[in-house]
Amino acid sequence: MKYSLFLYTPLFLLLLIIIILISISVGSVNISCFEIVDMCFGSLKEGQFPQSHWDIVFRIRLPRIFLAILVGAGLSIAGVAFQAFLRNPLADPYIVGVSAGAAVGAGLSFLFKLNLLFHVISLTPVAAFMGALFTVFIVYRLSLVRGKVPVETFLLSGVIVGSFLWALVSFVMFLSREDLHRLIFWIMGSLAEKNWTDVFLLLPYLLTGSIILWMNSRALNVMTLGDEASHYLGVEVERTKFILIIASSLITAATVSVSGIIGFVGLIVPHIVRMIFGSDHRVVLPLSGLVGAILLVFSDTLARTLLVPMEIPVGIITALLGAPFFCYLLRKRKFSFF
């Protein structure tokens, strides 16, 4: 159990590094892996490689890769938490309407041209972040009955509030005709045109949220047995649930606000990791983070290289890759178990 963490963390890290190297080198301009390593470790002096290569690596590709790492890890970690404390294998980070809330925020920002405010700063991420957090707050308050939040109620109100907000999004789309394709692309999710600022904006939320979740991973194990059973094992159920909801929603809201809605990662990665490594969340949380990062860097690399010069929305790639692989695992597991 705990050994798998020590064994597989370095393995996955190595895999991640290899994929990062490949991802930096491919694209409209191919740069060899050796040149990249030389650039990083400074054995090549300035002038020994084209300035354009330097810019492509450090200004365009690396920030995008780091963002993919953060978003992939964040969505997977949040997905693990949502599935565990909602005790629902169908749950993903967006299940309680976070994505819909973010989309309303983003939509409103397009509608009121806040995305072009001062022609420098785009307020879209801020609006999306606010929309996402506000949604979770509403859903939590709606399901609060006599000081308790039953997970079934929480799930149900989340789904309902989500569908209401999606209707609002459609309405906003209907109103903002000219920005329609912007919003559609935002909803599809993309890591294009991102820079280091986005990475550093996202990092603190992700770190805080993930650390809080990991600190509660034993409680998360117990919570999968149910609220009442957790109480009998000494968990302060409502307090813990509140902390878990805050932490996982913060992660989701932050990722959605910079990358839009990238589906499937947060649903599928936790399942893949559980199928291979079991359900102990002390192991599942960090390994899901790693696997999610690998999956999204890989998918995003495909997204920007498959149909050059066009970009495929990365959510399409994650679903196209993830679903068949998931089915394969599901079948394989079935045959070996029965």
Add this chain to the structure above:
Amino acid sequence: MIFEIENLNFEYSSHIVLKDLNLSVLKGEFFSIIGPNGTGKSTLLRLMAGFLKPSRGNIKFMGYHLQKFNPLELARKRAFVSQDNFINFPYTAYEIVLMGRFPYLRNFQIETKEDHDIVRSAMEKTSTTHIATRSITDLSGGERQRVMIAKALAQNPSVLLLDEPTSGLDINYQIDIMDHLRLLNRHEKVTIIMVIHDLNLAGQYSDRILLLSKGRTYATGSPEEVITEQNIEEVFSLKVNIDKEPERGFPRLMLISRVL
């Protein structure tokens, strides 16, 4: 004295579930709660476990007010085995039992050898060692119930509360579970308090029995005192034949059809 309950009242959305209940349970007792459906048996058990709070009245646990204990302290002293043990995450039986050590561990603490020893011995006492590596989702009802009892034992409790531990099990498993509990009770001095529907099992294993009727105590005492034709007929509105088991003398009950 493990439990002293005075004037316990419990209302749920203005519906009275328990009324003016007085009860004490001694250390080391095998205590059963019986009564018709909807008389508040499970509610009483949940109140004693500290999961529900009394509307009025007092529950003293090991000499202190139950509310004084925080969840972790409570989890080191009492364990609860509930009726419905549905788990949809594929933990192994061993991992489930290991969760019983939760109240003894800090956030990032990894289980010590002692924790693992306690888990292993809990699994031996419940005859679950051979299924330790199997997924909890693949076990039969009886096996799962024994794993849940092992998890409760891993908490090292002085009191074990069980809500209908034999429901849904075949007769072999029923006796198996009850025997395991009896051995725990006699050898490990664990106080056992259970809600049970099967009056023959209650009569055979219990030191004392509480018969509840409409949220009130109808009778308490030894099996022979409580399980009588008159009491059962009155509380369950059903005619029964009760005689004495010839060898050990516990009350033996025969159900009689109303139409045949």
